[in-house]
Amino acid sequence: MSDITRGSVREPTRAEAILAAGLRDEKRRQTRRHIAEVATGLFLEHGFAQVTIAEVARTAEVSVNTVYTYFPSKEDLVFYPEEASAQRMVQMVRDRAPGQSAAAAVFAALRAELRQGDRMVGLTQGFGRFLHMVRAEPTLSARLDATAGEMVDALAETLAAETGAGPGDPLPRLIASQLGWVQDQLFREIGTRTQQGRSPGDIAESALALLAAMESLLSGTALSYATR
Structure with missing residues (x-):
């Protein structure tokens, strides 16, 4: 039964x-x-x-x-959680390997996304138009800037906790701000190249070259900070 x-x-x-x-x-x-x-x-x-x-x-x-x-x-x-998370760079840093610094982890993660043609770095058809739309609409532009600021805040908090930095130590925020700048410049480069009609492979190549140039501009302190 x-x-x-x-x-x-x-x-x-x-x-x-x-x-x-x-x-x-x-x-x-x-x-x-x-x-x-x-x-x-x-x-x-x-x-x-x-x-x-x-x-x-x-x-x-x-x-x-x-x-x-x-x-x-x-x-x-427009900014849904799966693609506009304030925890994006935090996760990159948390996933870093032993002996790797925070900056090295972010650069490595961005390079991997570019080589894989990941949509997270805008290697999709129409990303240039999308970025232009966002910047042209005041509410969306403000939201984009706010998300970028939250990303820097979250990373600064994580770096301070991992390094034991005191409340008056400026390094966690300075390092987080520089890495936020790197990501911002990368997206701008990809958006511009996409609007020009460049192929995904060409865009990735130019973006990788830009990453290398930005990495060369960072100080030794920034590049070695928070090494695991």
Whole structure:
């Protein structure tokens, strides 16, 4: 006699529950990315200010409530967590190998993304137009600058904690600011080259050369700081 026939329902095993939760999380990630990609396409085609949340929902074939569930504000559709995290450089530094400094970890991570053609460094078709749109829209430009500032703040806090720097020590913030500058200049270079219609391979090559030039400008103190 089955469990249902006896009037009871079998409880899922722990493994089944974990699998189901993982599938739900993946479904949510896919939905969030789909909505964001649809919204970005609409913004690039019609302009950020001209597109409404209702239009995004209709084009993405979801409800307006679903859009707001994943993106509390219109700006969040452009800067969604998976690609605009203030923890981006922190994670690069935390993942560094023994004997590697904070700066070396960031440069290595950026070079790896460039060589892999990773979308995280903007090696996607239309990135130049996207960056131009962001800079042209005051609310988006302010959001981009705020995210960059939060990234520097988070990295400075991490470096201070790892090195045991005191409250009055300026080095953690100075190092974090320099690495933030490196990433900012890299994105600007990629955006400019993309708008010029250059190929991804050519863009990656020029970006790698820019990274090498910026690395040569940093002092020995910056390059060796927080070596693990």
